[in-house]
Amino acid sequence: MTTTTFEPAAPETDLRRRGIRLGDLFFRGIAVAAALAATVLLGLIAWKVFDLARPAFQDFGLSFVWTEAWNPVTNDFGALIFIYGTVVTSLIALVLATPLSIAIALFLTEMAPRRVAGPIATMVELLAAIPSVVLGLWGILVFGPWVRDHLEPWLQSVLGFLPMFSGDPNQAGILPAALVLTIMIIPITSAICRELFLRVPRDLIDGSLALGSTRWEAIRGVMFAYAAPGIAAAVLLGLGRAFGEAIAVNQTIGNHSVIPSSWFAPGDSLGSKIASSYAGATSHLEASSLLYLAAILMVISLIANVSAQFIVVRFERARRGL
Amino acid sequence: MGERGRNMKRALALAFALIVVVAVAVFAGRTQSASAKPEADSLVGTGSTFVFPLVSKWIPAVDNALGIKVTYTGTGSGTGIAQVTARSVDFGASDAPLSPDQASACKSCVVIPWGLAGMSIPYNVPGLNGRLRLSGPVLANIFLGNITNWNSAAIKALNPGRNLPDKKITVVYRADSSGSTYAVTGYLSEVSPQWKSKVGQGTSVNFPVGTGARGSSGVAGVVKSTEGAITYVDAAYSITNHLQFATIKNRAGGYATPGVRGVTAAVSTLPKKITNIAQLKIVDPPTRAGKMAYPISTFTYVIVPTSSSKAGDLRKFIYWAVTQGQKFGPPLFFVPLPTSVKGFTYREIKKIQGT
Numbered sequence: 106m107t108t109t110t111f112e113p114a115a116p117e118t119d120l121r122r123r124g125i126r127l128g129d130l131f132f133r134g135i136a137v138a139a140a141l142a143a144t145v146l147l148g149l150i151a152w153k154v155f156d157l158a159r160p161a162f163q164d165f166g167l168s169f170v171w172t173e174a175w176n177p178v179t180n181d182f183g184a185l186i187f188i189y190g191t192v193v194t195s196l197i198a199l200v201l202a203t204p205l206s207i208a209i210a211l212f213l214t215e216m217a218p219r220r221v222a223g224p225i226a227t228m229v230e231l232l233a234a235i236p237s238v239v240l241g242l243w244g245i246l247v248f249g250p251w252v253r254d255h256l257e258p259w260l261q262s263v264l265g266f267l268p269m270f271s272g273d274p275n276q277a278g279i280l281p282a283a284l285v286l287t288i289m290i291i292p293i294t295s296a297i298c299r300e301l302f303l304r305v306p307r308d309l310i311d312g313s314l315a316l317g318s319t320r321w322e323a324i325r326g327v328m329f330a331y332a333a334p335g336i337a338a339a340v341l342l343g344l345g346r347a348f349g350e351a352i353a354v355n356q357t358i359g360n361h362s363v364i365p366s367s368w369f370a371p372g373d374s375l376g377s378k379i380a381s382s383y384a385g386a387t388s389h390l391e392a393s394s395l396l397y398l399a400a401i402l403m404v405i406s407l408i409a410n411v412s413a414q415f416i417v418v419r420f421e422r423a424r425r426g427l
Numbered sequence: 428m429g430e431r432g433r434n435m436k437r438a439l440a441l442a443f444a445l446i447v448v449v450a451v452a453v454f455a456g457r458t459q460s461a462s463a464k465p466e467a468d469s470l471v472g473t474g475s476t477f478v479f480p481l482v483s484k485w486i487p488a489v490d491n492a493l494g495i496k497v498t499y500t501g502t503g504s505g506t507g508i509a510q511v512t513a514r515s516v517d518f519g520a521s522d523a524p525l526s527p528d529q530a531s532a533c534k535s536c537v538v539i540p541w542g543l544a545g546m547s548i549p550y551n552v553p554g555l556n557g558r559l560r561l562s563g564p565v566l567a568n569i570f571l572g573n574i575t576n577w578n579s580a581a582i583k584a585l586n587p588g589r590n591l592p593d594k595k596i597t598v599v600y601r602a603d604s605s606g607s608t609y610a611v612t613g614y615l616s617e618v619s620p621q622w623k624s625k626v627g628q629g630t631s632v633n634f635p636v637g638t639g640a641r642g643s644s645g646v647a648g649v650v651k652s653t654e655g656a657i658t659y660v661d662a663a664y665s666i667t668n669h670l671q672f673a674t675i676k677n678r679a680g681g682y683a684t685p686g687v688r689g690v691t692a693a694v695s696t697l698p699k700k701i702t703n704i705a706q707l708k709i710v711d712p713p714t715r716a717g718k719m720a721y722p723i724s725t726f727t728y729v730i731v732p733t734s735s736s737k738a739g740d741l742r743k744f745i746y747w748a749v750t751q752g753q754k755f756g757p758p759l760f761f762v763p764l765p766t767s768v769k770g771f772t773y774r775e776i777k778k779i780q781g782t
Binding site for chain 2: 175176177178179245246249250273275276277278355356359360361362371373381382384385386387388389
C-alpha cells in the first residue's frame with residue numbers, strides 16, 4: 106500500500122480520516138455479512154432438504170440408494186434408476202465435452218487469427234446464454250429426431266455389437282440427453298481452458314520452441330503441463346453443471362423409470378425426476394422420496410466439487426515437484 | 428494511492444450503503460404489496476390445464492352475470508392441489524380427486540366435479556387407411572408391452588381390411604403427474620387384470636414400456652414426430668390439434684368416439700343419487716349404456732377449502748359453473764354434467780362456509 110507520512114494533522118483531515126475508518130468498518134461488516142449469509146443459506150437449504158427427506162429415509166433406510174424401483178401406486182421407491190441416469194449422461198457429456206473444449210480453447214489461443222478468435226470466443230460463450238429449457242425444446246423438436254433418424258442408426262451400424270448401442274433408435278433417451286448436456290457444458294469448460302492457455306507465460310512456450318520442439322510438442326509439454334490443474338478443475342465444474350441440470354435433461358431423457366441396457370432407450374435422472382414429479386406427488390412418502398433424491402443429488406455434487414479441489418491440489422503439488 | 432484511495436473507499440462505502448437502502452426499500456415494498464389482499468369480490472384459482480379452456484369461457488360470463496372477477500391460471504393438477512392446500516389460492520382445479528394423503532393435507536377441502544370430457548387415444552400409424560379400432564384388452568396389452576408391433580394378430584383382428592404396417596409400437600405417456608393418466612389407468616385397471624396387478628391406477632404410475640413427456644402438448648409433440656407412437660390425451664386437445672385418434676370398443680360391442688354423444692351415453696348409467704365421489708366411476712360403462720358409450724371419460728374437479736373468507740362468492744361461482752356454465756362445454760368437447768351429478772355438487776357446495 107502507501108507509505109503514510111505523518112504531517113501535523115489538521116483537525117479537518119483527522120475528521121475525514123475517521124470518516125474513512127467508519128467506511129472501512131461498514132464495508133467490512135457488509136463483506137462479512139455476505140459471506141456468512143451464503144454459508145448460513147447453504148446450511149439451511151441442506152438441513153431442510155435432509156429434514157424433509159427424513160420420512161423416506163426412515164422407511165427405506167440407506168438401501169434406498171441402491172434400490173431399483175419407482176412405483177407411486179404401491180409406494181415403492183428407490184434411487185438407483187435416477188443415479189444411473191444422472192451419472193451416465195453426465196459422464197458421456199464429460200468425455201465428449203473435454204476434448205472438444207480443449208480443442209476450441211487451443212484453436213482460439215494458438216491457431217486462429219485474432220480477428221476470427223474474438224467473435225468465435227463470444228459465440229461459444231453465448232451458447233451458455235441459451236436458457237436450458239429452450240435447449241431442451243430444441244432437443245425435443247429438432248435434435249432428438251435427428252439423433253433417432255441419423256446418429257443412432259449410424260452408431261448401431263458401426264458399434265452395434267456393444268450392448269449400449271443396440272436396440273431401437275429413440276428420439277428421447279440417455280444418449281440424446283447426454284448430447285444436450287455436452288452442448289451445455291462446452292461453453293464453461295472451453296472458456297476456462299481458454300483463460301488458462303492465455304495465462305501460460307509466453308517465455309515458456311517460446312523457450313520450448315527455441316529448443317527445437319514442434320508446435321504440438323510445445324503445447325503438449327508446456328501448455329498442458331502448466332494448465333493441467335486448471336483444466337481438471339474446469340472439467341469438474343462442467344461435470345457439476347451436468348449433474349445438476351434438470352429441465353433440459355427432463356425434456357430429452359424420455360422419463361422412463363427403468364435402467365435401460367441401451368443408451369438409445371429412455372431413462373431418467375435425479376434432477377429430471379424431481380422436476381417432473383414433485384408438484385404432483387400423491388403421497389407424503391412420494392414427496393419425501395423425491396427429497397431423498399434431492400439429498401442424494403446434493404451429496405453427488407459435493408463429492409464432485411471436493412474431488413475437483415483434491416485434484417487441483419494434487420496437480421499443483423506434482424507440478425511444483427517437477 | 429493516498430487521497431485517491433480514500434475517495435475510492437468512500438465511493439465504495441457509499442455504493443454499498445445505497446445498495447442496502449435500495450434493497451431494504453424494495454423488500455419492504457414487496458412484503459407490503461404481498462400482504463395486500465385482493466379485492467373482496469375476486470377469486471383466484473389455479474391447476475388443471477385440461478379445464479382451462481372451459482374456465483376461460485366462464486370468466487367473462489360470470490363477471491357479467493354475478494359481478495365476480497375470477498382469475499385462473501393453468502399450472503397443472505398437481506400444482507392446483509398444492510396451492511389450495513397451502514391456501515395461496517381460493518380454489519384449485521384437478522382432473523383427479525384428492526388421494527387420501529392429499530385430502531388429509533388439504534384439511535377439510537371439498538372436491539366438486541365441474542367438468543366432464545372424454546379421453547382420446549391418438550396414434551401415428553403411417554399408411555393406415557381409415558380410423559384405428561381398439562378394444563380395452565388390446566389397449567392394455569399395448570401399454571403393458573405385450574403387443575409391440577402394429578401388425579400383430581390382435582390388432583389385425585379388430586381392424587379387418589386395414590393395412591397395418593410392420594412397425595414397432597412406441598408408447599408415449601405423461602411424465603408429470605396428470606389427471607389424464609389417472610383416467611386412462613383407471614380404465615386399463617378395469618379391463619385388464621394384469622394391468623391392475625402390475626401397474627394400477629394413479630396420477631403417475633410406473634409404465635412398463637414407453638417414453639414420458641410433459642403435458643398434453645409434450646405427448647402430442649412426441650406422437651406427431653414418432654412413427655408408430657400411441658398415447659392418451661383429452662379429446663378436446665386431439666380434436667383442436669388434428670390428431671388421429673382411435674375408436675374404442677365398449678361393452679355393448681360398439682366402437683365409440685370420445686365426442687359429446689359418446690361421453691353422454693357413458694354417464695347415462697350413473698346411479699340416480701350420488702352421495703360419494705367414489706360413485707363417479709364412468710370408465711368402462713355397463714352394456715346398458717349402449718353402443719355409443721365411449722369407455723374412457725373423466726370428470727374434472729374444483730377443490731375448495733370448506734372454510735373460506737370468500738365462501739359466498741365461491742358458492743355462487745361454483746353453483747353458476749355447474750349450472751349455467753355447463754352450456755359453454757360442448758363447443759370445447761366438454762359434456763354437460765348429468766342431473767344426478769349436479770345434485771351431488773349442490774350438496775357439496777353447501778359445505779363451503781365462511782370463516
